[in-house]
Amino acid sequence: MLKVDALHSYYGRAHILQGIDLSVRAGEVMVLLGRNGAGKSTTMKSLIGLVRPARGSIAFAGQQIAGWPAYRIVRAGMGYVPEERRIFTDLTVMENLETGRRPATDGPAWTPARLFDLFPNLGAMRSRPGGQMSGGEQQMLTIARTLMGNPKLLLLDEPSEGLAPVIVEQMAGAIAALKAEGVTVLLAEQNLHFAARVADRAVVIETGRVVWQGAMADAAQRSDLLHL
Numbered sequence: 001m002l003k004v005d006a007l008h009s010y011y012g013r014a015h016i017l018q019g020i021d022l023s024v025r026a027g028e029v030m031v032l033l034g035r036n037g038a039g040k041s042t043t044m045k046s047l048i049g050l051v052r053p054a055r056g057s058i059a060f061a062g063q064q065i066a067g068w069p070a071y072r073i074v075r076a077g078m079g080y081v082p083e084e085r086r087i088f089t090d091l092t093v094m095e096n097l098e099t100g101r102r103p104a105t106d107g108p109a110w111t112p113a114r115l116f117d118l119f120p121n122l123g124a125m126r127s128r129p130g131g132q133m134s135g136g137e138q139q140m141l142t143i144a145r146t147l148m149g150n151p152k153l154l155l156l157d158e159p160s161e162g163l164a165p166v167i168v169e170q171m172a173g174a175i176a177a178l179k180a181e182g183v184t185v186l187l188a189e190q191n192l193h194f195a196a197r198v199a200d201r202a203v204v205i206e207t208g209r210v211v212w213q214g215a216m217a218d219a220a221q222r223s224d225l226l227h228l
């Protein structure tokens, strides 16, 4: 699905990603673990084309996409949910979902009805303006709207960040349900407990380098990896 080799990215002269290697297999949930500032978001932005990688290769769904503009990478089937939620506050839940609609290239297309099965809260407030939703509901809506684009691979940047514990549990349940639907997910997280709930495999990054990778079940025993 995705194979990244020796990826380097800069902000100006600051060398942030210093050779990231990782792979994501179809149907799995892979988590990028690392402390604040480790380079998780920069990795995601480099994958989706919002940061242009200086060197390295990104093979995605059979194509070499490093250096492509974001719109082309989205069209190739990558979906991205940034750390900051970007819903339209004046549009209703339903209208927000419609803004994300793109045709499916393979498999059944996501519809609002299928998404409401996954995120029951959203179904109950389909006519509510986005601006009148809680942070957790907005986060779910951002994910649902991205799914309306029928991505092959979904990038989720810290979906549990800033959410109350009960909402974090709902989010974990939603990601598990997505996996059961066959969606491939690459997640960035600092929350080891949340990652352990949803991920199959983990890559730990520190100052832009991969320092560990393996099964999430093994990473969960290694809180030293994150210096938590």
Ligand SMILES: Nc1ncnc2c1ncn2[C@@H]1O[C@H](COP(=O)(O)OP(=O)(O)O)[C@@H](O)[C@H]1O
Pocket: 011, 014, 016, 034, 035, 036, 037, 038, 039, 040, 041, 042, 043
């Ligand atoms: N737009 C930017 N310009 C300059 N430096 C940045 C920018 N965004 C992030 N950085 C720096 O890049 C490093 C990695 O940041 P980031 O990828 O956001 O880490 P994480 O998501 O793991 O917290 C940090 O040192 C951060 O300060």
Ligand SMILES: [Mg+2]
Pocket: 040, 041, 042, 083, 157, 158
């Ligand atoms: Mg980040």
